[in-house]
Amino acid sequence: MKLSDYVINFISKQGVHHIFEMTGGAIVHLLDSTIEQQDISCVSVHHEQAAAFAAEGYSRINGKLGVAMGTSGPGALNLITGIGSCYFDSIPCLFITGQVNTYEYKFDKPVRQIGFQETDIVSIVTPITKTAVMITDAGQIRYQLERAVFIAQHGRPGPVLLDIPMNIQRAQIEPDLLESFFDSEEYRGYSNFNIDCQIEEIEEVITLLEKAERPIVLVGGGVRAADAVKELRDFIELTGIPVVSSLMGLDVLPAGHSSNMGLIGSYGNRYSNLALANCDVLLVLGSRLDTRQTGTRPQTFARGAKKIHVDIEAVELNAKVQVDLAIHADVKQFLFDITKALFGRKLPDYEPWAAMIRDHKVKYPSGDSIVNHNVIDPNQFIELLSSRCAEGDVIVLDVGQHQMWASQSFQLLEDQRLLNAGGMGAMGFALPAAIGAAMAAPNARIIVIAGDGGIQLNIQELHTIEQNHLNIKVFVMNNRNLGMVRQFQDMYFDGRQQSTVEGYGCPDLVKVAEAYGIPGTRIANMSEATEKIDLALRSKGSYFVEVMLAINTNVNPKLVVNRPIEDMSPLLTREQLRKVMLIDMLDELEGG
Numbered sequence: 145m146k147l148s149d150y151v152i153n154f155i156s157k158q159g160v161h162h163i164f165e166m167t168g169g170a171i172v173h174l175l176d177s178t179i180e181q182q183d184i185s186c187v188s189v190h191h192e193q194a195a196a197f198a199a200e201g202y203s204r205i206n207g208k209l210g211v212a213m214g215t216s217g218p219g220a221l222n223l224i225t226g227i228g229s230c231y232f233d234s235i236p237c238l239f240i241t242g243q244v245n246t247y248e249y250k251f252d253k254p255v256r257q258i259g260f261q262e263t264d265i266v267s268i269v270t271p272i273t274k275t276a277v278m279i280t281d282a283g284q285i286r287y288q289l290e291r292a293v294f295i296a297q298h299g300r301p302g303p304v305l306l307d308i309p310m311n312i313q314r315a316q317i318e319p320d321l322l323e324s325f326f327d328s329e330e331y332r333g334y335s336n337f338n339i340d341c342q343i344e345e346i347e348e349v350i351t352l353l354e355k356a357e358r359p360i361v362l363v364g365g366g367v368r369a370a371d372a373v374k375e376l377r378d379f380i381e382l383t384g385i386p387v388v389s390s391l392m393g394l395d396v397l398p399a400g401h402s403s404n405m406g407l408i409g410s411y412g413n414r415y416s417n418l419a420l421a422n423c424d425v426l427l428v429l430g431s432r433l434d435t436r437q438t439g440t441r442p443q444t445f446a447r448g449a450k451k452i453h454v455d456i457e458a459v460e461l462n463a464k465v466q467v468d469l470a471i472h473a474d475v476k477q478f479l480f481d482i483t484k485a486l487f488g489r490k491l492p493d494y495e496p497w498a499a500m501i502r503d504h505k506v507k508y509p510s511g512d513s514i515v516n517h518n519v520i521d522p523n524q525f526i527e528l529l530s531s532r533c534a535e536g537d538v539i540v541l542d543v544g545q546h547q548m549w550a551s552q553s554f555q556l557l558e559d560q561r562l563l564n565a566g567g568m569g570a571m572g573f574a575l576p577a578a579i580g581a582a583m584a585a586p587n588a589r590i591i592v593i594a595g596d597g598g599i600q601l602n603i604q605e606l607h608t609i610e611q612n613h614l615n616i617k618v619f620v621m622n623n624r625n626l627g628m629v630r631q632f633q634d635m636y637f638d639g640r641q642q643s644t645v646e647g648y649g650c651p652d653l654v655k656v657a658e659a660y661g662i663p664g665t666r667i668a669n670m671s672e673a674t675e676k677i678d679l680a681l682r683s684k685g686s687y688f689v690e691v692m693l694a695i696n697t698n699v700n701p702k703l704v705v706n707r708p709i710e711d712m713s714p715l716l717t718r719e720q721l722r723k724v725m726l727i728d729m730l731d732e733l734e735g736g
Contacts (some may be wrong), residue, residue, distance in 0.1 A: 145316065145317055145318070145319055146173075146177065146314065146315075146316060146317075147282050147285055147312060147313055147314070147315045147316070147317050148173040148174045148176070148177040148313045148314065149177045149180075150285060150286075150317060150319060151174060151177065151240070151285065151289065151308070151313075152174065152177040152178050152181050152184060153181065154286075154289050155184065155211055155238070156181055156183050156184045158208065158209050158293060159206065159208050159209070160184065160202075160206075160208070160209055160210070160211050161183055161184055161185065161583075162184070162185060162186075162187050162202060162211075162580075162583040162584075163178065163184065163185075163186050163187065163211045163212070163213060164186075164187045164189060164194075164195040164196075164198040164199050164202070164210070164211070164212045164213075164576075164579075164580065165186055165187070165188060165189070165192075165195050165212060165213040165214065166188065166189055166190065166191065166192050166194075166195055166214060166215075166219060166222075167188065167215070168214065168215020168216065168219045168242060168261075169215060169216075169242075169261075169310075170215040170216035170217075170219070170241075170242025170243060170244065170261065170310055171213050171214070171215050171219075171240070171241075171242035171313075173310065173313035173314050174213060174240065174242070174308070174313060175213075187579065187583060187608070187612065188608070189576065189579070189605055189608050190604040190605060190607065190608065191222060191602060191604060191605075192212075192214040192219050192220075192222035192223045192226075193222050193223065193225050193226055193572065193576070193602065194572075194575070194576035194579070194602045194604075194605045194608070195212040195213070195214065195223065195226070195576070196212050196222075196223045196224075196225065196226020196227060196229070196230075196237075196239065196576075197226045197229065197570075197572070197573050197576035197577045197580070197602070198210075198212065198576040198577065198579045198580035198583075199211055199212035199226070199230075199237045199238075199239070199580055200226060200229055200230050200233075200235050200237060200577055200580060201540065201563060201576070201577030201578060201579065201580030201581040201584070202580035202581065202583055202584045203230075203235050203236055203237050203580075203584075204235060204368075204561075204563055204577075204580075204581070205538065205561065205563075205580070205581045205584035205585050206584040207371065208236070208297070209236050209237065209238060209293060209296065209297065210230075210235070210236070210237040210238070210580060211237065211238045211239075211240070212226070212237065212238075212239050212240075213239070213240045213241070213242075214239075214240075214241050214242070215241070215242045215261070216241060216242045216243050216244055216259075216261045216262065216263060216265075217260075217261030217262065217263045218261065219241070219242070219261075220241040220242075220263055220265040220307070221263060221265070221268070223239055223241070224268070224269060224272070225568065225570050226570075227239055227269055227272055227273060227303050227305065228272045228568045228570075229565060229567070229568035229570055229573065230302060230303035231272040231273060231274075231302050231303050231567075231568075232272075232566065232567025232568050233365060233392060233565070233566045233567050233568070234300050234301045234302055234365060234366065234369040235301060235302070235303065235369075236296040236297045236301040236302065236303070237296065237303045237304075238292055238293060238296060238303075238304055238305075238306070239269075239273075239303060239304070239305040239306075240305070240306050240307075240308060241265050241305065241306075241307045241308070242307075242308060242309075242310060242313070243262070243265070243278065243307045243308060243309040243310070244258075244259030244260065244261065244262045244309060244310065245259065245309055245310050245311040246280055246309045246311055246312065247311070248262065249262060249309065250262065265305070265307055266278045266305070266307050269305050272303070273302065273303050273304055273305050274295050274296060274302040274303065274304050275291070275292060275295050275304050275305075276304065276305040276306075276307070277292070277305070277306055277307070278306075278307040278308075278309070279306060279307065279308050279309070279312055280309070280312070281312075282312050282315035282317050283317065283321075283322065283323070284323070285312075285317065285322065286319070286322035286323060286324060286325070287322070287323045287324065287325045287328070288306060288325075289306070290324060290325035290326060291325040291330070291331075292304040292305075292306055294325065294326075294331070294334070295334075298334060299339075299456055299457075300366075300369065300456050300457050301369050339456055339472060339473050339474050339477070340473065340474075340477060341471065341473045341477055341478050341481045341482075345469070345471050345473075346478075346481050346482050346485050347485070348469055349427070349452055349469065349471075349482060350482065350485060350486065350489070352425050352450050352452065352469075353383070353385070353425060353427075353491055353492075354491060354492070355425075356424050356425040356450075356492065356494075357424055357492065357494075357497065358422060358423045358424045358425070358494075358497045358726070359385045359386070359423060359424065359425040359426075359427065359494060359497075360385070360386055360387070360388055360405075360419055360420055360423035360425070360426050360427070360446075360449075361376075361380065361385050361386070361387045361388070361427045361429060362387075362388055362389070362390065362393075362408065362420065362426060362427070362428045362429065362431055362437075363376065363387055363388070363389045363390065363393035363396050363397075363429055363430070363431070364389075364390045364392055364393045364428070364429060364430040364431025364432065365390065365392025365393055365430060365431070365566060366393075366429065366430015366431060366455060366456065366475050367393055367396050367429055367430050367475055368392070368393070368395075368396065369430065370430060370456070370474055370475040370476040371476060372429075372430075372475050372476035372479055373396050375475075375476050375479035375480050375483065376396055376397075376429070376479055377396075377397065378479070378483050379479050379482060379483045379486075380397070380401075380403045381403075382483055382486055382487075383486065383491055383494070384402075384403065384491075384493075384494050384495065384498070385403065385427075385494055386403050386405045386419060386494065386497065386498045386501055387401075387403045387404055387405060388405050388406060388407070388408045388412075388416045388419060388420055389404075389406070389407055389408070390407075390408065390409060390431050390437055390566075391407065391409065391436070391551055391564050391566050392431075392564060392566045393429075393430070393431065394407060394551060394556070394562050394564065395556055395560065395561050395562040398556050398557055398558045398560070399530075399554075399555035399556045399557070400555070400557070400558075402498070403498065405419050405498075405501050405502075405505070406505070406552075407551050407552055408420050408437060408709070409436050409437040409438075409703070409709075410435075410436045410437075410439065410702065410703040411436075411548040411551070411552065411699055411701075411702055411703075412552070412701075412703075412709075413505070413508075413510050413552055413701075414504075414508040414510070414701045414712050415501060415504035415505040415507070415508045417703070417709045417710050417712060418501075418504055418508070418710050418724055418725075419501045419504070420445075420446055420709060420710075421446065421447075421448075421708065421709055421710035421725070421727070422448070422710075422724075422725065422726040422727060423446060423448070423449045424448060424449050424450065425449055425450050425452070426446040426449040426450070426451045426452065427452045427454070428451065428452065428453040428454065428455075428467070429454050429475050429478075429479070430454065430455060430456070430475045431455075432455075432460050432463070432464070433445070433453070433460075433463075433464045433465045434464065434567075435464075438464065438465060438709065439703050439707065439708060439709045440705050440706055441706065441707075441708060442464050442465050443466075444708040444709070444730060445465055445708075445709060446465075447708075447727070448726075448727035448728075450468045450469075451465065451466075451467035451468050451469070452467060452468065452469040452471065453465070453467040453469070453470050453471065454471045454473055454475055454478050455471075455472065455473075455475070456472075456473070456474050456475065458472045504724060508701075509523075510523045510549075510552040510553055510700070510701065511523025511524055511527075511549070511552075511553060511700070512524065515670060516670070517669060517670045517671040518669050518670075518671070519669055519670070519694065520667070520668075520669060520670055520673070520691060520692065520693055521670070522545070522546070522549040522621060522693060522697060523549050523552060523553040524553075524670065525549075525621075525667075525670070525673060525691060526549050526550050526552075526553040526554050526593070527553045527554075527555060528670075528673055528674065528677065529554070529591075529593075529619065529677055530553070530554040530555040530556070531555070532674070532677050532678060532681055533557070533560070533589075533591060533681065534557070534589070535557045535558050535559045535560060536559050536560065536587075536588055536589070537557075537560050537588065537589045537590070537591055538560070538561045538563065538578075538581045538582075538585060538588050538589070538590045538591065539554060539556075539560065539561065539562045539563070539590075539591045539593065540562075540563045540573075540574045540577050540578040540581060540590060540591070540592050540593070541562070541563065541564050541565070541573075541574055541592075541593050541594075542565075542571060542572070542573055542574035542575075542592070542593070542594035542595060542598035542599065543565050543569050543570060543571045543572075543573060543574075543595075543598055543628075544571060544594075544595035544597060544598050544626070544627060544628045545595060545621070545623070545627040545628050545631070545697070545698075545699050546593055546594060546595045546598075546621040547564065547565075547593075547595075548628075548699045549621070549699065550562075550593045551564065552699075554593075561581075563577055563581065565577075571595075571597060571598035571601050572598055572601025572602040573598070574592045574593070574594045574598065574599075575592060575594065575599065575602050575603070575605045575606070575609075575618070576602050576605050576608075578590045578592045578609075578614075578616050578618075579605060579608055579609060579612070579614065579616070582609075582612075582614040582615065582616055583612075583614075588615070589615050589617065589681070590614070590615060590616040590617070591616075591617050591619065592616060592617065592618040592619065593619050593621065594618065594619070594620050594621070595620065595621050595622070595623075595626075595627065596620055596621070596622040596623070596624060596625075596650045596653065597625075597626045597627075597648070597650075599618070599620050599653065600650065603656060606618075606656070606657055606660040606662055606686075606688075607660045607661075609660075609662065609686050610660050610661040610662050610686060613685055613686075614685070614686060615685060615686070616686045617680050617681060617683075617686065617687045617689070618657070618662075618686070618687070618688045618689065619680075619689045619691055620653055620688070620689070620690050620691060621691050621693055622650065622653065622690050622691060622692055622693060623693040623694065623695050623696075623697045624648075624650055624695050625641070625644050625645045625648055625695055626643070626644040626645075626648055627644070627697065627698075627699075628699070629643075629644045630644035630645060631698050631699065631702075634696075634698075635704065636705075645695070653688070653690050654666055654688060654690050657688035658688075662686045662687065662688050663683065663686075663687055663688070664687065664688035664689065664690065665679065665680065665687075665688075665689055665690075666689070666690045666691075666692060667689060667690070667691045667692065668692050673691075676689065677689070700713070700714060701713060701714065708730050710725065711730075
């Protein structure tokens with residue numbers, strides 16, 4: 145059997161039906177091997193970065209694995225941003241790169257390059273993969289494929305890379321004689337590595353909840369990564385504890401769930417940050433508590449609470465925020481165990497606490513509370529858009545101001561998914577990630593929300609959308625500048641707007657979409673928004689909508705440097721803030 149045929153057959157057996165790629169001479173054997181494989185197909189994109197993001201979107205929706213391929217040299221290097229995105233956001237993906245023949249490869253020779261497009265991709269991506277291996281022995285192909293996919297999905301998920309030279313790809317192998325990773329000592333070492341909860345830890349958490357009056361659960365991306373959405377919901381519905389989310393944890397509960405109290409962090413909802421600041425017990429599930437969540441003063445974060453942190457990676461515990469109870473465990477197992485332990489036991493009634501948070505939600509909405517039909521308030525537009533969407537829709541956000549407006553204000557329904565790019569935060573993510581999501585969920589409608597800056601990074605993939613007849617609706621929030629950085633410049637650089645306004649440009653995006661064969665329209669004010677949103681959502685296939693905003697449109701509320709999480713800009717008066725704080729207030733610089 146030809147080795148490249150074996151590789152494609154193996155990928156198919158993982159439940160993967162689409163490989164995202166851009167062709168090149170060093171992967172033509174692998175691409176050719178897909179032709180006779182009935183249950184797998186190639187999705188040809190126009191840039192390898194798009195292939196990597198598409199594989200990530202595919203993995204997030206199918207819950208298993210995404211696969212992307214690139215040729216040697218520039219193709220492999222172009223995958224790197226997407227590989228890093230998977231690594232930081234814990235997404236299991238297999239990346240396969242072509243490589244020059246082993247007899248052309250430099251190995252330890254003190255030269256820069258021997259073969260054409262030869263590049264040591266393994267060394268380059270090692271810091272942002274769970275494992276990266278160049279296969280130099282065709283007899284190791286089964287072992288390395290099984291090992292890579294296992295490692296990608298085991299523990300905290302993440303990306304893996306196999307670099308396969310051309311002469312290895314075309315080698316003839318005997319599949320029945322190949323060594324299996326699952327027969328190895330290495331595998332047995334992994335299989336004995338269990339991260340179970342200790343009964344004493346579960347009891348300690350329950351004791352803290354029994355004494356609590358104002359508990360909060362903070363949900364991070366680890367809940368999705370652990371496939372623990374059902375377990376979280378069982379726990380929340382049994383206890384009634386209010387839930388706030390990080391950017392990566394937003395879609396674990398629908399907006400209408402009685403316990404869902406919104407997004408926290410630097411661009412969170414004001415009422416959500418107030419809830420977290422006022423809580424007396426904080427249970428953190430699968431979140432690394434980065435500065436975008438805690439603000440620049442992590443020592444003030446949930447300072448009035450007993451803090452419990454559950455994470456599968458021990459190095460994340462007490463790394464940024466010192467907690468009272470650090471539990472090194474799988475979040476799914478923890479939630480299952482604590483829910484089981486709570487049956488038959490009575491916790492306090494937290495409804496008065498939840499009602500207080502809901503009252504704050506009414507008082508402190510994100511965006512303007514008054515509708516001006518002649519302009520577009522982005523938070524109001526996002527709320528309107530979400531009200532026109534349906535259960536089962538997949539919403540994919542790019543990176544920028546629009547991402548924060550959508551994360552603050554998109555009211556997720558049951559069975560809707562929201563894909564955010566978190567740790568890498570790469571502009572250009574949404575369009576290709578939506579392609580991957582569409583391939584993983586062919587019956588779903590995919591909604592892209594992007595900015596005018598981010599959409600231009602991978603705008604060529606509009607052709608991939610049209611060519612594959614995908615049901616993707618693209619909404620671009622266009623304020624004609626790179627708004628996230630421009631807002632930062634306005635706050636801290638006296639309004640000097642180099643490279644965000646000065647030097648930045650954007651074409652007529654509707655014309656660009658139409659050039660790719662995608663129909664489009666433009667929304668200039670709220671009075672025409674409903675009609676044109678519905679036109680886009682009802683249309684067959686893809687559709688492009690440009691939403692025009694004022695150039696100085698900002699994200700509000702926003703946590704500025706050196707303020708505790710509850711004290712967001714635009715600032716409340718000190719008297720207003722004092723009235724809603726249940727713990728002692730801090731001066732701006734206190735504890736800084």
